[in-house]
Amino acid sequence: xxxxxxxxxxxxxxxxxxxxxxxxxxxxxxxxxxxxxxxxxxxxxxxxxxxxxxxxxxxxxxxxxxxxxxxxxxxxxxxxxxxxxxxxxxxxxxxxxxxxxxxxxxxxxxxxxxxxxxxxxxxxxxxxxxxxxxxxxxxxxxxxxxxxxxxxxxxxxxxxxxxxxxxxxxxxxxxxxxxxxxxxxxxxxxxxxxxxxxxxxxxxxxxxxxxxxxxxxxxxxxxxxxxxxxxxxxxxxxxxx
Numbered sequence: 179x180x181x182x183x184x185x186x187x188x189x190x191x192x193x194x195x196x197x198x199x200x201x202x203x204x205x206x207x208x209x210x211x212x213x214x215x216x217x218x219x220x221x222x223x224x225x226x227x228x229x230x231x232x233x234x235x236x237x238x239x240x241x242x243x244x245x246x247x248x249x250x251x252x253x254x255x256x257x258x259x260x261x262x263x264x265x266x267x268x269x270x271x272x273x274x275x276x277x278x279x280x281x282x283x284x285x286x287x288x289x290x291x292x293x294x295x296x297x298x299x300x301x302x303x304x305x306x307x308x309x310x311x312x313x314x315x316x317x318x319x320x321x322x323x324x325x326x327x328x329x330x331x332x333x334x335x336x337x338x339x340x341x342x343x344x345x346x347x348x349x350x351x352x353x354x355x356x357x358x359x360x361x362x363x364x365x366x367x368x369x370x371x372x373x374x375x376x377x378x379x380x381x382x383x384x385x386x387x388x389x390x391x392x393x394x395x396x397x398x399x400x401x402x403x404x405x406x407x408x409x410x411x412x413x414x415x416x417x418x419x
Contacts, residue, residue: 179402179405179409180373180374180377180402181377183374183377183398183401183402183405184377184381184398186401187394187397187398187401188381188394190283190286190397190401191390191393191394191397195282195286196279196282196283196393196397199275199278199279199282199393200390200393202275203271203272203275203389203390203392203393204389204390206271207267207271207272207389208389210267210271211267214267270307271392272390272392272393272396273302273303273305273392274302274303275393276302276349276392276393276396277296277297277302277353279393279396279397280294280296280349280350280353280396280397280400281293281294281296283397283400283401284400287401287404288404291404292354294350294353294354294400295353295354296353297352297357305349334379335376335379338375338378338379338382339372339373339375339376339378339379340372340375341375342375342378342379342382342391342395343371343372343373343374343375343376343378344364344371344375345395346375346378346392346395346396346398346399347360347364347367347371347374347375347399347402347403348360348361348364349396349399350396350399350400350402350403351363351364351399351403353400354403354407367406370406374398374399374402377398378391378394378395378398381394381395
């Protein structure tokens with residue numbers, strides 16, 4: 179079910195009804211990252227470079243070349259750092275539009291079902307910011323294992339599979355069950371949610387496309403939650419509100 183749901187979500191991601199949200203997420207994420215790169219670079223040049231030049235007062239004309247080299251290295255380093263921030267930054271940006279994508283999928287594929295209820299905007303923004311901080315903290319821990327062959331990929335998938343699965347499953351389920359019942363349902367399906375998170379984690383590995391990970395994850399989880407509801411339909415299944 180996870181494989182077929184992922185294929186379906188990937189197709190929906192590039193469909194005409196989702197395209198408007200698609201470009202909003204890409205545009206705002208790139209704009210934010212570029213602005214952040216310029217701000218951090220200016221801060222480096224204004225505050226760090228004077229200290230570097232002060233440490234090398236006797237190098238004469240070489241100081242300028244060393245300053246240029248340090249500037250280039252800092253630019254490359256900042257770009258690498260921003261690559262690390264793509265996932266959490268896009269999560270915050272996309273958080274403003276995930277309900278729009280979910281509404282579109284529901285109208286397109288589940289028109290006969292009761293529509294989901296979006297969270298209030300303020301609550302949605304706070305949830306996105308909380309997720310941003312959790313992802314940053316968790317991936318900083320994962321960086322400890324970055325240089326350990328084999329272990330680094332395992333740690334990456336374990337951490338991000340859990341976080342992505344948990345966040346986006348609860349996002350989709352809360353539209354039909356409310357936040358409290360969604361969390362309880364997620365706890366009863368932890369294994370399935372983690373496996374679904376691993377599928378999202380694979381998408382996160384694709385360069386450039388990983389900017390769209392939150393949008394893909396939201397679409398994927400709407401389909402996945404709907405499929406689980408149908409599978410668990412009966413007396414013991416969660417009831418849609």
